[in-house]
Structures are given as structure tokens and as C-alpha cells.
Amino acid sequence: MTTATLFLFVLAALCGGVGAVCRFLVDSAVNRHNRLRFPLGTIVVNVTACFLLGLLTGVVATFPALSDLKFVLGTGLLGGYSTFSTASVEGFRQIQAGHGVSALLHTGGMLILSLIAGFVGLIIG
Numbered sequence: 001m002t003t004a005t006l007f008l009f010v011l012a013a014l015c016g017g018v019g020a021v022c023r024f025l026v027d028s029a030v031n032r033h034n035r036l037r038f039p040l041g042t043i044v045v046n047v048t049a050c051f052l053l054g055l056l057t058g059v060v061a062t063f064p065a066l067s068d069l070k071f072v073l074g075t076g077l078l079g080g081y082s083t084f085s086t087a088s089v090e091g092f093r094q095i096q097a098g099h100g101v102s103a104l105l106h107t108g109g110m111l112i113l114s115l116i117a118g119f120v121g122l123i124i125g
Helices: 003-032 040-062 064-081 084-096 100-124
Strands: none
Touching (some): 003 040, 003 064, 040 064
């Protein structure tokens, strides 16, 4: 492994930590004002992560020399920011609480919105 590759891995790991902190801050801010039955913060986090990843992918497709940036920001920052596991747990908890429709709206809505956001980001990028 070259020094440059090692540097990219360390930078991606550090960005993953920053992304996780950003996720916590965004999720907390959204849920503090949330009046709905389901956790809206996770939806906001995952939809914005998909949009930003689409945007980043579009930019890198136009400028291939930035592929290292895609690794550091896409895998590192946005990988730490997005949260599939939390979304899964939230959906399961809603089902356990007898809120099957809410769980379906939360999980299905997040999937649809995330796909659309990623596509829009890709088109803009």
C-alpha cells in the first residue's frame, strides 16, 4: 500500500467520523421539531445523503480526476452520515408498537424519496 493510498483511507475514516456527527446533529434538530408519529430525522438524513452522493457522482463523472474525492466524501463523509441500520431499527420498532402503516410509510417513503433525491443529484451534478 502506498503512502497516498494510506492517506486516502485515513482521510475517509476521519470524514466518516465527521459524517456521523453531522448525522446526529441533523437528526436531533429535525426530531426536536417533529410532530409526526415516525422519526422524520432519519428520513431527512438519508434523503439528503442520497442527493449529495448523486451530486458527487455526477461531478466525478464529469471530472474523473476527482475520483479520490468521491472515495473520501462518498464513502467516508456520506457513508458516516447516512444510516440504513437506524432506519431499519425504527421501522421494526414501529411494527412492534402496532404501527404497521406508519412503518410502511416511513420505510417505503424513505426508499422512494432517497431514490428520487439520488437521481436529481446525479442529473444536477
